[in-house]
Amino acid sequence: MDRFIIEGGVRLKGTVELSGAKNAVLPILAATLLTNGKSIIRNVPPLSDVYTMLRIMRYLGVKVTMEDGAVTVDPRNYSNYRAPYKLVSTMRASICLLGPILAKLKHAEVSMPGGCVIGTRPIDLHLKGLRSIGADIKIEHGYVIADGKNMKGSRVYLGGKFGSSVLATANILMAATLTKGKTVIESAACEPELTDMANFLCKMGAKIKGQGTPIIEIEGVRSLSGAQHSVIYDRIEAGTFMIAAAITGGDVVIKHACVNHLGAVIDRLENAGIKISKTKEGLRVRKTRSLKPVDVTTLPYPGFPTDMQAQMMALMSVTKGISIITEKVYPERFMHVSELSRMGAQIMLETPNAIIKGSSKISGAPVMASDLRASAALILAGLVAKGKTEISRIYHIDRGYHNIEEKFEKLGARIKREKEY
Ligand code: UD1
Numbered sequence: 172m173d174r175f176i177i178e179g180g181v182r183l184k185g186t187v188e189l190s191g192a193k194n195a196v197l198p199i200l201a202a203t204l205l206t207n208g209k210s211i212i213r214n215v216p217p218l219s220d221v222y223t224m225l226r227i228m229r230y231l232g233v234k235v236t237m238e239d240g241a242v243t244v245d246p247r248n249y250s251n252y253r254a255p256y257k258l259v260s261t262m263r264a265s266i267c268l269l270g271p272i273l274a275k276l277k278h279a280e281v282s283m284p285g286g287c288v289i290g291t292r293p294i295d296l297h298l299k300g301l302r303s304i305g306a307d308i309k310i311e312h313g314y315v316i317a318d319g320k321n322m323k324g325s326r327v328y329l330g331g332k333f334g335s336s337v338l339a340t341a342n343i344l345m346a347a348t349l350t351k352g353k354t355v356i357e358s359a360a361c362e363p364e365l366t367d368m369a370n371f372l373c374k375m376g377a378k379i380k381g382q383g384t385p386i387i388e389i390e391g392v393r394s395l396s397g398a399q400h401s402v403i404y405d406r407i408e409a410g411t412f413m414i415a416a417a418i419t420g421g422d423v424v425i426k427h428a429c430v431n432h433l434g435a436v437i438d439r440l441e442n443a444g445i446k447i448s449k450t451k452e453g454l455r456v457r458k459t460r461s462l463k464p465v466d467v468t469t470l471p472y473p474g475f476p477t478d479m480q481a482q483m484m485a486l487m488s489v490t491k492g493i494s495i496i497t498e499k500v501y502p503e504r505f506m507h508v509s510e511l512s513r514m515g516a517q518i519m520l521e522t523p524n525a526i527i528k529g530s531s532k533i534s535g536a537p538v539m540a541s542d543l544r545a546s547a548a549l550i551l552a553g554l555v556a557k558g559k560t561e562i563s564r565i566y567h568i569d570r571g572y573h574n575i576e577e578k579f580e581k582l583g584a585r586i587k588r589e590k591e592y
Contacts (some may be wrong), residue, residue, distance in 0.1 A: 175562040177553035178585035183421035190573040191402035193417035195364035197264045198341040203244040204271040204564035208397030216573045224261040256282035259290040270342035274349040277319040296336045300343035301325040324352025334471040335360040336590045347389040348377040362472040363432045367403045374398035386589035406432040409480045416456040428453040435475040466496035481507040488516035490529040498523045507545035510538040543571045
């Protein structure tokens with residue numbers, strides 16, 4: 172296992188280049204299983220979650236190769252419809268294989284993914300949606316067993332207790348592309364990663380209207396062909412570097428950052444006093460005056476992303492004054508609070524609210540990463556803390572950020588990866 176050692180106190184400066192979006196590439200890889208031909212996906216970040224997805228696809232009998240950020244997928248001879256627990260349990264997003272396998276092979280058996288530290292993470296909306304288009308589904312021995320012989324297009328309402336669901340929308344959308352008749356998804360997720368996947372499906376020959384809005388219409392087609400696609404850049408990685416610039420009082424250009432995908436993050440940071448401008452390359456983010464606290468509520472897109480909540484909390488912990496962060500997507504997603512507190516942050520938790528009494532004084536400490544975005548928050552805190560921060564269990568961060576320490580080092584940060592015994 173590796174750990175990060177960070178010496179805080181450096182103002183970050185320079186240009187950082189984003190990688191392809193993890194949350195787009197995973198459903199896009201799953202979507203290739205719907206086709207009868209070869210697909211080439213570009214701008215694929217070499218992340219451990221991507222390798223997990225490729226491992227599952229190979230297990231199913233799909234030919235997959237990855238070279239220089241391009242994945243070639245040939246699903247022509249796959250006939251294995253069972254994604255086993257030992258592979259699925261390592262990555263929750265593998266649930267998005269259910270829809271495409273079911274639509275293509277008319278039968279799918281996918282292990283229930285289980286919970287994770289950020290909450291219970293049910294899959295009721297995935298099952299409800301697939302049942303609405305005629306799938307016969309039972310849960311047996313920890314597996315979702317789905318039969319698709321009688322599937323037909325229908326109206327599907329996907330709103331849940333916490334709003335729309337990204338991967339449930341992905342699953343129903345993918346399944347509906349090869350399902351006879353018209354499917355209308357209401358209360359669909361609008362996340363840009365999902366729109367990117369829908370655009371890829373259209374290149375494959377799917378008939379889809381309304382992607383990026385809460386109502387998506389799909390007219391089923393008989394077959395889909397392979398296609399080529401370049402994955403969008405990672406808006407959460409962009410947001411993480413925006414906060415890195417803000418928290419260190421730096422001046423950073425984030426290459427490929429897309430303003431349209433970052434509206435809520437830009438709004439909160441500008442309200443806090445950060446200067447953000449569009450450049451030819453992407454976005455320039457700098458701190459030109461002292462910051463003030465802002466309240467944040469996470470919501471499905473276009474609201475403030477839950478995947479940026481922990482990073483925002485790190486920033487508010489060092490911004491003088493009181494702020495309230497309300498988590499409306501995963502109300503239990505506060506594992507980072509205790510670790511930030513070990514560094515001197517003053518945070519009171521009244522789930523789903525965190526009340527933060529910001530101060531400029533936090534100090535380096537040994538801390539433990541608990542999940543992907545919590546790890547990012549600890550790095551951000553480490554960058555501004557006095558002294559040395561040691562972050563253990565950083566395999567979490569390798570799931571979603573490619574070469575993060577090299578990118579930070581290039582901006583001047585004192586961060587290194589060490590083997591942990
Ligand atoms: C995706 C993202 C993840 C992000 C999350 C919310 C990927 C690979 N992962 O996860 O990084 O944090 O969106 O933006 O894209 N829910 C139900 N029933 C369901 C499904 C979800 O109640 O059947 C609830 C969840 O518990 C949560 C909320 O809906 O409270 C949103 O979850 P969802 O959008 O499904 O998250 P994922 O798609 O799994």
